[in-house]
Amino acid sequence: MYRRTPRSIAAAGLLALTLAACGGNTAPVQNQGAPGQKTAGTAASVTISISSDESTLTPFTNQTGYPGDNLVNLIFDSLVTVQGDGIKPLLAKEVQTTDNKVYTLPLRSGVTWHDGKPFTAEDVLFSVDYYREHMEGDSAIDVRPIEKVSAEGDTVTMTLKAPDPEFPRRLLADMAMLPKHLWESVTKVKEAGTDKAVGTGPFKLTTYDPSRGYTLTANAAYAMGKPKVQTVKVVVIPEEATQFAALRTGEVHMSTRLVPPQQLQSFKQQPNIGIVEGTEFASTLLAFNTGRAPFDKAEVRRALAKAIDVNDLVKTVLLGQGTPGNPGFIHAKSPIKADELPPLFDPEGAKRDLDALGAAPGADGIRVLSGKPMSYELLVQSSSTDRLRAAELIRDMLKNVGVAVKITSLDSDSLDAKVWPDYDVAQGRNYDMSMWGWSAPTMLSSGMIAQLVASDHKDGPLNVVGFKNDAVDAVVKTLTSAPTMEERSEAAKQLQKLLAEQVPFLTLYYRNGTYAFRKDTYDGWAWQDGAAALNKFSLVDMAL
Amino acid sequence: MVQTETPAPTERGRRSYGRYTAGRLAQYAAVLFIALTLNFALPRALPGGPLKLFGSPEALAQLTAEERAQIANQYGFGQPLHEQFFTYLGNVFSLDLGMSLSQRRPVMEVLGEALPWTLLLVGTSIVITALLGVTLGVIGALRRRKGKGSGLLGGAIVFDSLPQFWLGMLLIVLFSVQLRMLPTFGAVGPDGVVTIGAVAQHLVLPVTTLTLTGFGYLFLYTRSSLLTVLTSEPVQHAHARGVPYRQIVRRHALRPALLPVHTIIMMEIGFLAAGSIVVETVFAYPGLGRLTFNAISARDYPLMQGAFLVLTVMVVVMNAVADATYPLLDPRARAGGAR
Numbered sequence: 001m002y003r004r005t006p007r008s009i010a011a012a013g014l015l016a017l018t019l020a021a022c023g024g025n026t027a028p029v030q031n032q033g034a035p036g037q038k039t040a041g042t043a044a045s046v047t048i049s050i051s052s053d054e055s056t057l058t059p060f061t062n063q064t065g066y067p068g069d070n071l072v073n074l075i076f077d078s079l080v081t082v083q084g085d086g087i088k089p090l091l092a093k094e095v096q097t098t099d100n101k102v103y104t105l106p107l108r109s110g111v112t113w114h115d116g117k118p119f120t121a122e123d124v125l126f127s128v129d130y131y132r133e134h135m136e137g138d139s140a141i142d143v144r145p146i147e148k149v150s151a152e153g154d155t156v157t158m159t160l161k162a163p164d165p166e167f168p169r170r171l172l173a174d175m176a177m178l179p180k181h182l183w184e185s186v187t188k189v190k191e192a193g194t195d196k197a198v199g200t201g202p203f204k205l206t207t208y209d210p211s212r213g214y215t216l217t218a219n220a221a222y223a224m225g226k227p228k229v230q231t232v233k234v235v236v237i238p239e240e241a242t243q244f245a246a247l248r249t250g251e252v253h254m255s256t257r258l259v260p261p262q263q264l265q266s267f268k269q270q271p272n273i274g275i276v277e278g279t280e281f282a283s284t285l286l287a288f289n290t291g292r293a294p295f296d297k298a299e300v301r302r303a304l305a306k307a308i309d310v311n312d313l314v315k316t317v318l319l320g321q322g323t324p325g326n327p328g329f330i331h332a333k334s335p336i337k338a339d340e341l342p343p344l345f346d347p348e349g350a351k352r353d354l355d356a357l358g359a360a361p362g363a364d365g366i367r368v369l370s371g372k373p374m375s376y377e378l379l380v381q382s383s384s385t386d387r388l389r390a391a392e393l394i395r396d397m398l399k400n401v402g403v404a405v406k407i408t409s410l411d412s413d414s415l416d417a418k419v420w421p422d423y424d425v426a427q428g429r430n431y432d433m434s435m436w437g438w439s440a441p442t443m444l445s446s447g448m449i450a451q452l453v454a455s456d457h458k459d460g461p462l463n464v465v466g467f468k469n470d471a472v473d474a475v476v477k478t479l480t481s482a483p484t485m486e487e488r489s490e491a492a493k494q495l496q497k498l499l500a501e502q503v504p505f506l507t508l509y510y511r512n513g514t515y516a517f518r519k520d521t522y523d524g525w526a527w528q529d530g531a532a533a534l535n536k537f538s539l540v541d542m543a544l
Numbered sequence: 545m546v547q548t549e550t551p552a553p554t555e556r557g558r559r560s561y562g563r564y565t566a567g568r569l570a571q572y573a574a575v576l577f578i579a580l581t582l583n584f585a586l587p588r589a590l591p592g593g594p595l596k597l598f599g600s601p602e603a604l605a606q607l608t609a610e611e612r613a614q615i616a617n618q619y620g621f622g623q624p625l626h627e628q629f630f631t632y633l634g635n636v637f638s639l640d641l642g643m644s645l646s647q648r649r650p651v652m653e654v655l656g657e658a659l660p661w662t663l664l665l666v667g668t669s670i671v672i673t674a675l676l677g678v679t680l681g682v683i684g685a686l687r688r689r690k691g692k693g694s695g696l697l698g699g700a701i702v703f704d705s706l707p708q709f710w711l712g713m714l715l716i717v718l719f720s721v722q723l724r725m726l727p728t729f730g731a732v733g734p735d736g737v738v739t740i741g742a743v744a745q746h747l748v749l750p751v752t753t754l755t756l757t758g759f760g761y762l763f764l765y766t767r768s769s770l771l772t773v774l775t776s777e778p779v780q781h782a783h784a785r786g787v788p789y790r791q792i793v794r795r796h797a798l799r800p801a802l803l804p805v806h807t808i809i810m811m812e813i814g815f816l817a818a819g820s821i822v823v824e825t826v827f828a829y830p831g832l833g834r835l836t837f838n839a840i841s842a843r844d845y846p847l848m849q850g851a852f853l854v855l856t857v858m859v860v861v862m863n864a865v866a867d868a869t870y871p872l873l874d875p876r877a878r879a880g881g882a883r
Contacts, residue, residue: 190645251734413596
């Protein structure tokens, strides 16, 4: 007895805990696809997994652009929305302008806030003024281009400081309208609670628990369409592998994590799992610190760029689930017309260029330029498996032309502190080369692209490479002051050509957007460029 | 058999014990102050800062220096460091830990919600781990020359070296995805309703992960400690006097052998409040470990300070408890403490 007792106690304890928990129940766990609730393209309840808490889901308090903005946009509406390549009116009935400077916006009638109060032109005026006063927040909008805003009856007029043909897409489509009666008393916007998450959107925020997630309930009074899902539950699951496991068990019906290329085929073979795919405009780049020698020379940057095979990166790192980078940065399917520029890859040309620069190979095979070995540090985010792998391949590719690369893997904050301290380019930078990336909105308006390379800190707040070139600055000025879309597109093409010549950064690839969902629960997911699958069009029959 | 009685404490002994206790308390106060200072300094030594909580990088890039300063001042991280430090100390002693920058709620409220889940998860696993580790450790020591002892040793080393993340995912794949027996994530059912059955269901996989990866350490410690005692002179004497083996183990070996194990368990309980970052993240369990990780990721200074404070206090208190209870278990410590 003595010999058996301790083991028996331990085994019995574990067994008892397991049995108590399982309750002898061999039935599957809850929410197994909720059979019976589904009718074609509609569902009573859909559970979506996100990776981190998004706070109180107001335009000032969500934590991330994706999926935070997407969730906020289910609760709040803007005056217009992006659909496909175009702009559709939403709270505004139409967008009228003759000079791209004065925009007249007659408002839709009969729209109410979630608390039943009517949406009016007063709310629009208040929203613009409020955003002007409060620029903090992920969905907060920089309304400084708006010189003045006025209302006459149900029609709002916005006058810009300068003509901007991209104003509806770049600003109006992103500007969530705020209810004046609830927000006028809020002074600390980052402390706005769920009682301020009241919009005109198709879903109402009904519960929020930071550790468990959110419940959104369909707004029966939604003026611009009919929700196809009655309840959207949002659960917080930090770990990607756990999100996908929960998707396989049916505890989750849609994951907001990109399906890794290695798992895509496996998901496609699952009978109950569907994949919604589309073009992601998020870019992955190799950034050169153009303020530091030898990256201050365009010839050096171009030679290094020629050594890197972006097609191979897509094939090897993304298993083909992506698009090779355009030397002019713009994705071929971007609303900004991309220029068809030839690929830069030419390893023999890279060697010739480096030879011409006087960078002869040393005893160890590493070239020496201006008396210094061409050996550089490449920073990469430790949390990104595809960027880590891409960095390793880039190291090998550059080694082929006699350039040594030491990869340094850092957490995102440490890397940001070197490349973009305090997100303020005026503070300088401290790196040689870095893996970098911009989110989708950067690719959706030409004004944003100008911000990547303009040397003036005010015009180029995203110029993390410290690039300075007079010709580029001149084109940026032309682009940002162009009064028509045609002129702006023409300037954008010139800018792309210059980027391909100057190579302040090398655009490596754009990952495909692939998201997995349970098609036995709900299969109405629709792709929207720039917003992926979690958007109004996926969950609402929009009547625009 | 000779019984050893503990001598009654003398008046001089009591005074010495009082001085000893006062000295100890002063040591704990000093440790607490140093820990509080580190809790303040470490978050601020990390690269980056809480500004990223106030918008996407692309949006923050558009802010002017004045607008940045205004945000920092409004939310309390723009003042000079020494001012922030004194405010922090004052808040700690008035038990007002400020507002979480990421959750926009009082830090005390946020910690109060997460603490019970961590106590349940880590507390359960510590109890099972201690029972399993100590029991198997004793068996492993007593059967060290037999197959069972070797098997236990090998098993303990294997489990001790398993990464928690890997084991957790393996258990999810096996019990959730394949067998559909247990839920994949969270602490309660899908509707947020707290029932004993749902809580227990959600506890099984995280507790199993913590237990399987944690008992090996205690097993090895117990086994080693008991082996040392079994070969010590008093035990050899007992053998020579013809005391039965089972009695030797129970009366002469187990008690001294388990003294260091007691200290280890007390320290483990001290770290209980830290939760388990890996396990709570893998299973999306709403405890302090995950909360601390999120606070660090978000550079949420007040929440980081609060989480570290709870951890500091728990560790200091449990060390004090270990110090206070040790003499109860070991008469030598009582005599030593009086000197």
